[in-house]
Amino acid sequence: MKSDVLTYGPGLALPRSGRNRAAVKTKRGALARVCWQPYVYLLPALVLMCVWIYYPLLRTFYLSFFNWNMLPTTTPQFCGLDNFAKLLRTPGFSNAVVNTLVMMVGLLPFSIVLPVLVSIFAKSITKRASAFYRGMIFVPMILAPVAAAAVFRWILHPAGGLLNQLLERMGVEESISFLNDPRYALGCIIFITGWKMTGFFTLLFYSAVQNIDDGYYQAAAMDGAGFWQQTFRITLPLLSPTLVFNTMLSILFASSWSFTYVDTLTQGGPLNSTINAYYFMWDKGFRTSSSGLTSSSAVVFFLGFGLIALVLSHVGQKLSYYDN
Amino acid sequence: METQVLVYRGPVRWAGHALLAAVSVLSLFPLVWMVLNAFKPTDEILYFSLLPQNVTLQNFADALEMIPLPTMIVRSFASGVFQMVGQLCTGILAAYALTRWDFPGKKLFYGLFTVTWLVPFQATMLPNYVNLVQLGLRDTVAGIVLPNLASAFAILTLYQSFNAFPKTIFEAAQVDGANSLKTLLQVVLPNLKGPVASLGIILFINCWNEYFWPLLITRSIDKATVQIGLSMFLSSEGNLWGPLLAAAVLASLPILLLYMVLQKQIIDSFMKSGIK
Amino acid sequence: MNFKKWMALGLTAALAVSLAACGQNSESAAQQTAAAAGSEDVQTEPVEITFYSYTLLNASAQEATQKLMDEFMAQNPDVKVTGVPVSNSDMAARLQADMAAGEVPDVAQLPFRAMDFAINGLGAVAINDLTTEEEFDKNFETFSPNGLALGEYDGKTYCLPFTFSTPVLFYNGTLFEQAGLDPNDPPETWDEVLQYGQAIKEANPDVEALHVATTGASSGEWIAQALIYSNGGSILSEDRSTITFNEEGGMGAMQMLRDMADAGVHGTMTEEEATEAFSNGNLAMYLQSSAVHASMKKAAEAGGWDLYGAAMPAFTGKEAVPANSGSALFVFTQDEAKRDAVWRFLQFVSSDRGYEIITAEIGYLPLRPALVEEGGALYEFAQENPLLGVNMEQMTRMRQTTAFPTENWQTLSASLYEMVDKVLWTDEPVEQIVNDTAAQDQELLNG
Incomplete structure (x- = not known):
C-alpha cells in the first residue's frame, strides 16, 4: 500500500509534506463529528474485556489478600500480605523469575533477528519465490503443540535420538540428556518455542516489509544505493514501529508460548531449570488449587510484565519513527 | 503477471535464497520427520529409523478408532472460525475507532486494551469458568469461544494496519455522504484484505492450538477438541506414539487447507501492492 | 438387512431391556426402601451421578472405563453415570473448580497422594457412611485387607483403590x-x-x-x-x-x-x-x-x-x-438421595467383574485375590502374565503411600x-x- 508513507513520518528520504497535510486534516476531521461514534465502535471489545478479563483480574487482585479455598461453603479470611510472603518462600519462584527473563531474551533471535533477516532478504528474490519460502517457514505454526513436543522429544532423545546420533558421528562419545540436563534443558525449550514461532513473526515482518512503498527503493536505486544501503536507510527505519511492536510481543509472550513445551517436556525440571512464570502459576497455583498462590503470583507477574512493558514502550518510542 | 520493481543480482540474491532455504529446511525437517513416523510401525518409531521400512496405515486406523477425531476436528474448526471471526470483528471496530477519530479517552482505551496482554490466563480461568457453568455453557463451542471474543493482539495489530491507511480517504468518503460504518465496510476493509487475512490465520491457529481452556469446559469426549484428542495418546501407562503422530498429521490438514485459502488472499494483496 | 430382520432385532432388544429392567427393579426397589423410606414409585427418573475420571481421557483405557460404566448401568437402569474426562494432573483443580461453581462431583478418580487434600480440602465422604456397617463389611469380605487399608484415614475408609499398581x-x-x-x-x-x-x-x-x-x-x-x-x-x-x-x-x-x-x-x-x-x-x-x-x-x-x-x-x-501408585475412587456426594446409587457404583467397580475389566483391559491390579486363583475369572490371565503374581505377592507387604x-x-x-x-x-x-x-x-x- 502506497499510503504507508503517511504513517511512517520522518524517515530519511521521505516526502514530508504528505505527513503534515494528513496531520492537519485529521485534527479538523476529528472535530467535525466526534461525540458518540467512536465509543460505539469500541463498545463490543470493551464490554467483552471487562466481563472476561478485567472483572476476573480485579477479583484475583482482591483474593490475593485473602485466605480461601474457593469453595462456596467457606468464607475468605483477610490475611494481608501473607500470600505474597508465602509466594516468595515457595520453592521454584526465584527460578521462575530468572528463567522467564532468560526466555524473554533467548526468544528474540527466533522472533526478531531471523524473521527480520528473512523478510529483508525476501526482497532480494522474486515475490513468488519468497512466498514459497515463507509458506514453508510458516508451517510449524500449524502443527499441534503436543505433536511438536513429541517430535522434538524424539529428536533430542538420549538413547539414539537424531541429534545424539549426529553428535556421535562428530565425535561426541557420551550421549547428552538434553531435556534432563540443567545446562541444556532451558535452551532446548527456548529453541522449540522459537522454532514454532519463527513463522508467525516472519509473517508479521514480511507484511510490514512488503508494505513499504517501492518508490523509495526506486529512488534510492537511482541514487546508486545498493541492497545494504537500502536496507539500512529505508527498510529498517520504516520497519521500526513493527520492530518495536513485535519485540514487545515476543518479550511479553515468551513465558506463555513456552508454557506448553515446559508442561509436556520437562514439567519445569530438571531442578527447576525450565520453570517459568506461566508454569509456576499453573503448577503451584491452579493445579494445586491454592487460591492464595494463584492470585498472589498472578498479581506479581502481572505487575512484573507491566513494568517490562512500560520500560519497553518508553524505549520503543525513542527508537521508533512511528509518530503519528 | 507480477512485476518485480527491483531485481537484485549477484551475491545478495544468492544470499537471499540460501538464507530462506536454510530456514525453510530447518522449519520443515521436524514436520517431515513427523509425517514419516506416522507411517511407521511402532518398533520402527522406537528405533529411530529415518525412513519407514514397512509403510503402514495402521497408526491412522488406530487413531481413528481410539478417538472420535472427525467430530473433534469439526468442533475445533467451528471454535476456531467463531473465535477468529469474533476477534476480527471486535478488533476491526475498535481499531477503526482508535484510528479514525480523536476523542476524549482515546489513550485510556488504547491502554485498557494493551493491558489485557499482561493478564496471565491463570488469573482469569477460574472465575470465568464459574461464570460459564452458571450460564450453562459447558460442553459447548460458545463456552470455548465466548471469553476470547476480544483480543488485544487483534486490536493492536489492526490498529497498526489501520493507522497506515490514509486519513484523506476518510475525509473523501465523508464528503460523499457515506456514514462511518459504510466507509469502514466499503472503503477501508477492501483495502486491508491482506493484513486482515494474515491476522485471521494467526487468530484461528491460536484457537485451534488451545488446550487447557477447552479441556476445562469439556465434559465428554464427544464434545472435545482436537488438542484434547491428541493428548489422549499420552498417558502414564505408556505413550502411543504412532497414533499420536498419525492423528496430528490428520489434524493439521484442515488448517493447512485454510492457510492455503487465506494465503492466496495475502499474496494477492501483496502482488497488488507491488503492481499498484 | 430387510424389514423382518430389523423387526426381530428390535423386538429382541426391547425384550432384553425389559427383562433386565424387571430383574433390576425388584433388587433396587428393595435397596431403595432400605436406604430411604421415601417414594415407592419405581418409575422415577434415573438418579444421575457424575464420575470424574482421568482414564476416560486416555485413548487406550477409555473404552474399558466406559465399559465399566455401561455394564453398571445395564444392571442398574435406575442410575445414570455420566463420565467426565479430566486430565490426571489437573483433577484436584477441576474438582475444586466445579465445587466453586456450585456443582459437587459425585465420584472422582484421584491419585492416592491426594487423599489428605480430598478429605480435608474438598470434603470427601467416608465410604463407610454410604451404607450400613453390615453391608460394608460384607462387600469387602473377600477384598485384600492391605488393599482396603490403602483407603484408610483416621479409622475410616475414604477411597476405593481403582487403578492401582505396585x-x-x-x-x-x-x-x-x-x-x-x-x-x-x-x-x-x-x-x-x-x-x-x-x-x-x-x-x-x-x-x-x-x-x-x-x-x-x-x-x-x-x-x-x-x-x-x-x-x-x-x-x-x-x-x-x-x-x-x-x-x-x-x-x-x-x-x-x-x-x-x-x-x-x-x-x-x-x-x-x-x-x-x-x-x-x-x-x-x-x-x-x-x-x-x-x-x-x-x-x-x-x-x-x-x-x-x-x-x-x-x-x-x-x-x-x-x-x-495409581488412583482411587473418592466420593463427594452431599446429596443423600444419591448415596445409594454411588454405593452401588462403587460396589460394582470393586466387584469381581469390575476388577476383571480393570485388570485385563486397563492393566491394573485386582484387589480380590481369589480372582487370580484357580477357578477365578482372571486365572488364565494370571497364567499368561506371571508378573501379576509378583504384584499380588507384593500386595501382601505393601504400605500406603503417604499423602501430604x-x-x-x-x-x-x-x-x-x-x-x-x-x-x-x-x-x-x-x-x-x-x-x-x-x-x-x-x-x-x-x-
Whole structure:
C-alpha cells in the first residue's frame, strides 16, 4: 500500500509534506463529528474485556489478600500480605523469575533477528519465490503443540535420538540428556518455542516489509544505493514501529508460548531449570488449587510484565519513527 | 503477471535464497520427520529409523478408532472460525475507532486494551469458568469461544494496519455522504484484505492450538477438541506414539487447507501492492 | 438387512431391556426402601451421578472405563453415570473448580497422594457412611485387607483403590545375557542391583543400566517413598505434623541412589525417556509401576528382546516394603438421595467383574485375590502374565503411600522427586540435600 508513507513520518528520504497535510486534516476531521461514534465502535471489545478479563483480574487482585479455598461453603479470611510472603518462600519462584527473563531474551533471535533477516532478504528474490519460502517457514505454526513436543522429544532423545546420533558421528562419545540436563534443558525449550514461532513473526515482518512503498527503493536505486544501503536507510527505519511492536510481543509472550513445551517436556525440571512464570502459576497455583498462590503470583507477574512493558514502550518510542 | 520493481543480482540474491532455504529446511525437517513416523510401525518409531521400512496405515486406523477425531476436528474448526471471526470483528471496530477519530479517552482505551496482554490466563480461568457453568455453557463451542471474543493482539495489530491507511480517504468518503460504518465496510476493509487475512490465520491457529481452556469446559469426549484428542495418546501407562503422530498429521490438514485459502488472499494483496 | 430382520432385532432388544429392567427393579426397589423410606414409585427418573475420571481421557483405557460404566448401568437402569474426562494432573483443580461453581462431583478418580487434600480440602465422604456397617463389611469380605487399608484415614475408609499398581523391577533379559547374567536370577537387593548394573555397563557401555522411576512429575514420588519405607524409614510422623524422611531410613535410601549414580549405573534420562529407552532395548533395569507392563510387553515383542519382571529389590537384611501408585475412587456426594446409587457404583467397580475389566483391559491390579486363583475369572490371565503374581505377592507387604496434608500437598509431593533428582544428578552431599528438603518441607507443612 502506497499510503504507508503517511504513517511512517520522518524517515530519511521521505516526502514530508504528505505527513503534515494528513496531520492537519485529521485534527479538523476529528472535530467535525466526534461525540458518540467512536465509543460505539469500541463498545463490543470493551464490554467483552471487562466481563472476561478485567472483572476476573480485579477479583484475583482482591483474593490475593485473602485466605480461601474457593469453595462456596467457606468464607475468605483477610490475611494481608501473607500470600505474597508465602509466594516468595515457595520453592521454584526465584527460578521462575530468572528463567522467564532468560526466555524473554533467548526468544528474540527466533522472533526478531531471523524473521527480520528473512523478510529483508525476501526482497532480494522474486515475490513468488519468497512466498514459497515463507509458506514453508510458516508451517510449524500449524502443527499441534503436543505433536511438536513429541517430535522434538524424539529428536533430542538420549538413547539414539537424531541429534545424539549426529553428535556421535562428530565425535561426541557420551550421549547428552538434553531435556534432563540443567545446562541444556532451558535452551532446548527456548529453541522449540522459537522454532514454532519463527513463522508467525516472519509473517508479521514480511507484511510490514512488503508494505513499504517501492518508490523509495526506486529512488534510492537511482541514487546508486545498493541492497545494504537500502536496507539500512529505508527498510529498517520504516520497519521500526513493527520492530518495536513485535519485540514487545515476543518479550511479553515468551513465558506463555513456552508454557506448553515446559508442561509436556520437562514439567519445569530438571531442578527447576525450565520453570517459568506461566508454569509456576499453573503448577503451584491452579493445579494445586491454592487460591492464595494463584492470585498472589498472578498479581506479581502481572505487575512484573507491566513494568517490562512500560520500560519497553518508553524505549520503543525513542527508537521508533512511528509518530503519528 | 507480477512485476518485480527491483531485481537484485549477484551475491545478495544468492544470499537471499540460501538464507530462506536454510530456514525453510530447518522449519520443515521436524514436520517431515513427523509425517514419516506416522507411517511407521511402532518398533520402527522406537528405533529411530529415518525412513519407514514397512509403510503402514495402521497408526491412522488406530487413531481413528481410539478417538472420535472427525467430530473433534469439526468442533475445533467451528471454535476456531467463531473465535477468529469474533476477534476480527471486535478488533476491526475498535481499531477503526482508535484510528479514525480523536476523542476524549482515546489513550485510556488504547491502554485498557494493551493491558489485557499482561493478564496471565491463570488469573482469569477460574472465575470465568464459574461464570460459564452458571450460564450453562459447558460442553459447548460458545463456552470455548465466548471469553476470547476480544483480543488485544487483534486490536493492536489492526490498529497498526489501520493507522497506515490514509486519513484523506476518510475525509473523501465523508464528503460523499457515506456514514462511518459504510466507509469502514466499503472503503477501508477492501483495502486491508491482506493484513486482515494474515491476522485471521494467526487468530484461528491460536484457537485451534488451545488446550487447557477447552479441556476445562469439556465434559465428554464427544464434545472435545482436537488438542484434547491428541493428548489422549499420552498417558502414564505408556505413550502411543504412532497414533499420536498419525492423528496430528490428520489434524493439521484442515488448517493447512485454510492457510492455503487465506494465503492466496495475502499474496494477492501483496502482488497488488507491488503492481499498484 | 430387510424389514423382518430389523423387526426381530428390535423386538429382541426391547425384550432384553425389559427383562433386565424387571430383574433390576425388584433388587433396587428393595435397596431403595432400605436406604430411604421415601417414594415407592419405581418409575422415577434415573438418579444421575457424575464420575470424574482421568482414564476416560486416555485413548487406550477409555473404552474399558466406559465399559465399566455401561455394564453398571445395564444392571442398574435406575442410575445414570455420566463420565467426565479430566486430565490426571489437573483433577484436584477441576474438582475444586466445579465445587466453586456450585456443582459437587459425585465420584472422582484421584491419585492416592491426594487423599489428605480430598478429605480435608474438598470434603470427601467416608465410604463407610454410604451404607450400613453390615453391608460394608460384607462387600469387602473377600477384598485384600492391605488393599482396603490403602483407603484408610483416621479409622475410616475414604477411597476405593481403582487403578492401582505396585513397583516392579522390569528388566531386559537379552541385555542380562549379554552381560553374562542369568535372567532367571534377578537381583533381589540393591547391592545386587549395583553389581548387576556394573556388569551390564561393562559388557555394553552404550546402554543405561538402571532407572528408578521417581525422578519427575510424570510418575511422581511414590517409588521414592517405597525406597524410604524399605530401608526402615518413614515420610511423616504418625500425627502428620513432622517430616521424618531425613531420619536414618530415608538418608540411607537416598545414599543408595547416589551410589548408583556414582557408579554410573543409574542413567541421566527423564522418566519418559527412560520408558522409551527401555522400550527400544537401551535400558537394562527399570523400576516402574506395574501399569506399564502391557506397553512394555508390546515393545519387547516388536523389538525382539525378552521382557522380565521381578519384585522391587530390598535393602540387604531388610524386607522390601512397596508403596502403591495409581488412583482411587473418592466420593463427594452431599446429596443423600444419591448415596445409594454411588454405593452401588462403587460396589460394582470393586466387584469381581469390575476388577476383571480393570485388570485385563486397563492393566491394573485386582484387589480380590481369589480372582487370580484357580477357578477365578482372571486365572488364565494370571497364567499368561506371571508378573501379576509378583504384584499380588507384593500386595501382601505393601504400605500406603503417604499423602501430604495442607494445601501445599502437591508441592510437598514434588519435593520428594526433586530431592531424588538432586541426589542423582548433582554433587551436593546427600545429607545436605535431604536435610534441606526436609527443612523446606517442614516449613510448608507448618503452613
